[in-house]
Amino acid sequence: MALKLFSRRRSNDQAAADRHGQYEGLGLPPTFESFQPASLPTLDHDALKRAFQQGRYCAILRDQHQWKDSPQFAFVVSEVHRELEQRMALVPAGTVSIAQTLSAQPGDSEEDIAVEAFLLDIHCVTNARFQHFVDAGGYDMLEHWPEEIWPHLIELEDLTGQPGPRFWRQGRHDVRLAEHPVVGISWYEAQAYSLWIGQHLPKEAEWQMAASWHLHSSTNLVRRFPWGDAMNKKRCNIWGSRIGGTVPASAFPNGAAPNHVLQLVGNVWEWTDTEYSITDGNNRPIVGEMPMHVVRGGAFDTYFEFQATSQFRTGQLALARTHNTGFRCAMNLADANWINGG
Amino acid sequence: MATATYTRSATMPCLICEQKNSLEAVVCNTCGAPMALIQEAVAQDRDPCIVTVVGDSNVGKTVYLGMLLDMLSNRADDFEAVPKGAYSVNLQHSVVSHLSMRQFPPKTAMEVDDWHWAYYQVRRRKRTTDTYDLVMPDMAGEAIAAEVANPKTFKVIRSLLEKSAGAILLVDGALAAAGSPQPDFFALKLMSYLDGVIATRGEKKLTTPVAVVLSKGDYCPEVFDDPRSFAQSNLNRLWNICESRFANYEFFATSVVGALAYGSDEYDNVVPYPLHIAPRGVIEPFEWVLTKLQGDCKRR
């Protein structure tokens, strides 16, 4: 099964979004009185099928030896390939320049990083998808959490004290926000989820490559935005778009990158795998009160348009569980051995 | 406040302190308010409403007010705000310029004639036809603290608060969350001072609307969940005086900075850097105060 790059059939969600044209955020978080908890999904008893239902596609592929004896194995694997082809896109190889100073003025030092081709989620991880992780007891699976965070795991709870993203209640998300990017999660939660599903958070350079499309070519073009070089608030969800909250992860299809990856700019900041390291104009380090990781892309409340570009880099405390930060997952191309009939 | 005409007078009384100034003066000799503000006010049908943003030093008044004005100018939440005079734009220009360069704006000096004054005409475009003429000065926290500690040190502050139709009291939510009693004590002193200044009107409970805004919410996001509860738990002295002496008050939380990091300067002092800007809870306190303003503040 080949992974097509540009000639992708558009999903029903995207078509629906185009019809509506305008989005209205529901605001965050819903109050206690208006909260509508998502129902418990019905999952298969079979572990392999259950893993498929939970969206752990890459984990299935990674742990194939574990499932080989299952009678559903071949069918599930083919379905996994189909799902991954729908949900992920190929980001070609290229080079990105990462600003090393806070002001990032022309002439300031930059680090050029070569990026190999990789696969990236088309959508940010939604509440519905993350629900599976919570329901599966992901917050208790210590193998997915670095040891330094174990004492802090009990702090990673929702508004009612249950393990889960910050703005959930009773371990459930609000059903009206099911398709919105999950927010209120720290970098550790994002990483734990990505490991659980067999993927990883994109590195900062990978993220920037996906947003800027600085290909190895003679044209040397770098895009300020996934769709081009000019800000267009009808293609993304930032403060100036006047929505005031998150929108479904499939919204703004006209703001997609050439490979149909959506909302790299706007809606929610996205955690990356890279620690945030930056200096001032005099080479003095700038650090947070605690370790920080790079977040990219801007969010629905990003006020300055230039802070929602493919090059703008900023950081967030790794334990911060803000209302405007989510994530998406990436996959090494080497792990996608089914591409091109492999 | 009665409106007078000054077509042939060689002097004009200041809107704030009511001291006479020559018509050519740029700022009031006593309180430093721009004379252009006063001349604009004279040209309107009614005197403008004064909404004072007060708070201790380093609590974030300049950033809050600058962002508020810029967001209103950008028609946030259906507001339409028009500056009356170029001087009104200076504050938001300074704040936005610094924040966009990932710097905080410089400290507001105590010298009264260095303060930024904003005079805006504000209305909601769709919800109502009411228009408000608002004057909002950005004052130095130290001057406010000095006036509260020793009344009449800065008479302009007293005059402003006496004439205020509403107030936005900023309290350092980050410090309060960290357990410092300083924000609570300062707010208590300020509210007591306000009580003394306005109490001459003879009301049992003061009806001047006061929006208590917990600033720097990015440091402690829990403050957004329930600002009232947060205030009751962490700013109990303030909470008590609000309950006993004020009829119109509400608690809010705000933040402008999305994430904060720290560097150092050549003296090894800690320098905070706003990494990115994500305003939250900026409009709501202002919107609340606006809904509570007295009827004679509106222009029709």
Place this chain on the structure above:
Amino acid sequence: MTQTTIACDQAIFTSIRSPMGEGYRIVAASRGLKPEEKQAITRCSPSHEALCAPRDESGSDADATGTAFYTLPSGRLCAAFTCNAGAEHTGRGGLRVYTQNVVFAETDFAKCGYNPLAVLRAMKAAGMTAPQLCIRTPALMPGLSSPVLPSLELAVDASGVQPLDGSLCALLPRSRRCCVARCLMDGKAVAVELPKGWTEWAEALVLGIPGPLRAKVSFGAGLRFSVGRGHCLQIFHDERRAAAGRASAQGIRFVDSETSEDAPESEWLSFVERHWSQGDVHGLMRRTSRPFADCSPEARERIGRLYNATDALPQTESVQILSLMTRTLAELGQGVEREIRLELCDAAGCTLLDRLSKARWNDVRALWSPLLNLWRRGGEATVFAQMLVACVLRSAVKDDPQAAAETALDVARDIPVGVDRVSHDGLLNEVLNRLAEATTQLSEASRARLKDIIHRWQTARPTCPIVAGLIERCAALQLGVART
């Protein structure tokens, strides 16, 4: 050096973070400071970024300093020294401004020569202008062991001043500095824009005002222009050229490099300007820092006229000097003005003596009549003229003893009060002795003249032993003068 000691209270105004507060405020003060004084210090003290950066290559922003002086509501005076003390502690850029204030009684101001800069120099000499803070950790308040500062006795040298070198003089040319001085004496606020030398010019300009008026002349030097501080004189550098419009609109006279105005005509400013142009601030200080009882414009003009006359003596003709002395000695006045007139007289006397001692009789003959008139007035005029009379007669005696004897007849009788009779008679004796000695080989005409002289002296002073002695000594000449 004129050393004096004044009792002071002190206060430190700066920005620190402490358990009791944050930001710019009085962080430490003496117990003797009154609440209204603290309020005024809080209002007038400079805060964030208030210092003008030095405009020469040697200085950095961190080296910037400023000075101020003003009256407090209590009537006491405040002298303030401002400097930078590390970075502003909230890290929002800029340097922290630190001000040491010293408060003292107006009665002590006279002891300091009415010179606020003398007090500031004393503060510096006492080490008070170095910030008492730990700059590296500005959130703390060490170095100050307690927020209560002691009251202290400050040793002030009232005679010291900071000189004005040529380059500083050139920064504020004649017409502009006179314009500033005129405004200050007329009670008008003035703002002066200079690239540097703010404190030096503050002292020079303040010293151009009569001492007793200076307590009311507040100033700020090296501090950014501020309408709110309300200083009479502000000297600063205005990089953004923003102050001019603001100052003018507030009725504050603005003086900068583009100001051109004719120097106002004034006797007082005339002599002050002379000192400025010579960079002689010390001389200016001695002349203006006197306890004048009357500082009205009329009094200033009188005093200015006296100083100008004193300075012009070398170029003034002797007969005009005598005319000046006649007028001056007619009404010496009281107090400091009297002292100045007497100084003028001393200077005039020295000038005339110097000239007369070198002159021939024929050159000074024309002076005798006005000199005689002055001598006959009595009192101080006679005392003044007496030494000149002696000088004239001694000059005459050298050249023409008979003429000297004839001239001396004018002062032989009706001697006014004030003349020392003993020395006067000694002078007359000296003249007549010389006359007696010059009697050899006299011509017939000279003999007749001598006889006439002796006869006239006999008539003028019939019982005078000096005359008798003269007759005795001239007896050998057989002039036919009878003894009485």
